[in-house]
Amino acid sequence: MITRHEAARMLFGADRKLHRMLQYWAGTAIMYMIVIGMLFGPAALAGQPQARAICLYVAAGVAVFYPLVRIGARIGLAPTILAGLQGIFSISCHVWGYSIAGPLRGATLVGLPVIVVFCVFALRPRQTLMLTAFNLSVMGGTMWWHAAHDPLHFPPAAEAVNFVFVAVASLAVTLLTGEMSKLRARLKTQKDDLLTALDTIRTLATIDELTKLANRRHMNELLAQEERRRDAARGPTCIAVLDIDFFKRINDSFGHAAGDSVLRDFAQATRAELREGDALARWGGEEFLLMLPNTTPANARAVLERMRARVAALEPCDGATERVSFSAGLSIWHPDEPIAETVNRADKALYAAKVAGRNRVIEA
Ligand SMILES: Nc1nc2c(ncn2[C@@H]2O[C@H](COP(=O)(O)OP(=O)(O)OP(=O)(O)O)[C@@H](O)[C@H]2O)c(=O)[nH]1
Numbered sequence: 080m081i082t083r084h085e086a087a088r089m090l091f092g093a094d095r096k097l098h099r100m101l102q103y104w105a106g107t108a109i110m111y112m113i114v115i116g117m118l119f120g121p122a123a124l125a126g127q128p129q130a131r132a133i134c135l136y137v138a139a140g141v142a143v144f145y146p147l148v149r150i151g152a153r154i155g156l157a158p159t160i161l162a163g164l165q166g167i168f169s170i171s172c173h174v175w176g177y178s179i180a181g182p183l184r185g186a187t188l189v190g191l192p193v194i195v196v197f198c199v200f201a202l203r204p205r206q207t208l209m210l211t212a213f214n215l216s217v218m219g220g221t222m223w224w225h226a227a228h229d230p231l232h233f234p235p236a237a238e239a240v241n242f243v244f245v246a247v248a249s250l251a252v253t254l255l256t257g258e259m260s261k262l263r264a265r266l267k268t269q270k271d272d273l274l275t276a277l278d279t280i281r282t283l284a285t286i287d288e289l290t291k292l293a294n295r296r297h298m299n300e301l302l303a304q305e306e307r308r309r310d311a312a313r314g315p316t317c318i319a320v321l322d323i324d325f326f327k328r329i330n331d332s333f334g335h336a337a338g339d340s341v342l343r344d345f346a347q348a349t350r351a352e353l354r355e356g357d358a359l360a361r362w363g364g365e366e367f368l369l370m371l372p373n374t375t376p377a378n379a380r381a382v383l384e385r386m387r388a389r390v391a392a393l394e395p396c397d398g399a400t401e402r403v404s405f406s407a408g409l410s411i412w413h414p415d416e417p418i419a420e421t422v423n424r425a426d427k428a429l430y431a432a433k434v435a436g437r438n439r440v441i442e443a
Pocket of ligand 1: 323324328335336363
């Protein structure tokens with residue numbers, strides 16, 4: 080059986096924008112049904128041709144707009160065009176209804192300002208004003224024509240008063256909805272600005288500015304995530320701490336800017352060896368933390384050796400003869416051990432690699 084949610088999805092589509100447009104369509108369809116049904120339903124049922132014709136016209140119009148909205152969304156038809164067409168259709172219904180509703184015609188005038196309200200989300204304030212001007216000129220022309228040709232049923236004084244009322248109401252609604260549109264546009268700009276700011280904050284909170292690798296805070300989150308995911312069925316997780324050798328010498332001999340450049344090149348070279356799911360972060364000054372999930376120590380060592388080869392191939396800084404190298408301590412995470420302890424062991428292994436002469440990987 081189809082659930083309510085599935086039925087709504089079938090009728091209004093999955094896309095949020097289309098969903099909203101079709102909801103508006105449904106809103107107007109219900110409004111037409113109520114207004115036209117009340118004004119002309121009984122007469123149409125009694126076989127009165129004018130009443131039947133307007134009921135059919137409205138039903139056909141409503142039916143045509145449903146596929147038009149759906150197709151329009153697919154082919155990228157501007158919502159302005161659709162809203163304009165629906166506005167014009169609605170005006171024609173009102174004018175026709177006004178002409179044939181007899182003493183009940185005043186009721187159709189109430190609907191005129193409502194047209195503007197329904198179009199406000201798709202039209203810009205100037206377009207809404209144009210629609211209102213069109214609306215009032217067509218309705219005003221109709222009233223004038225009837226008053227001139229059938230003053231008995233359309234007394235000129237009453238028509239003039241009706242027109243003034245509908246014009247005042249329509250203009251007031253237009254101005255108000257115009258203000259609403261401006262407010263919406265301002266809110267949208269503010270929302271976009273906030274999203275951009277949020278994006279920047281997120282980047283600043285997770286990325287190291289110099290190397291563009293994950294920063295220490297983000298790496299801690301990834302480690303905690305890995306710890307929570309602890310899954311015996313998966314392969315082991317390896318952790319390595321990498322440290323550039325004699326980095327202070329680079330700084331001291333060639334300046335801080337050269338040191339920064341080495342850090343950037345180092346990050347780019349080592350990152351090139353990562354698979355999806357691996358993580359490399361700047362852990363501190365010239366120290367980096369590598370997490371390789373689902374990787375055996377032998378494979379982790381192979382990754383580190385490839386990184387070492389890439390780093391060794393980097394051009395030394397201007398004036399330097401020695402190439403950049405790094406030392407690393409590697410440890411495997413035992414699932415019964417806190418992951419921070421695995422990092423500690425890798426750190427100790429790194430120290431051992433430094434003591435043993437640097438430019439090497441030592442396993443904890
Ligand atoms: N250029 C630059 N240098 C940094 C940055 N962060 C830390 N450093 C420097 O990195 C150097 C690290 O020096 P040490 O801890 O003595 O290590 P090392 O010279 O690499 O010696 P070993 O690790 O024992 O091989 C210090 O001089 C820090 O000032 C940075 O962002 N940019």
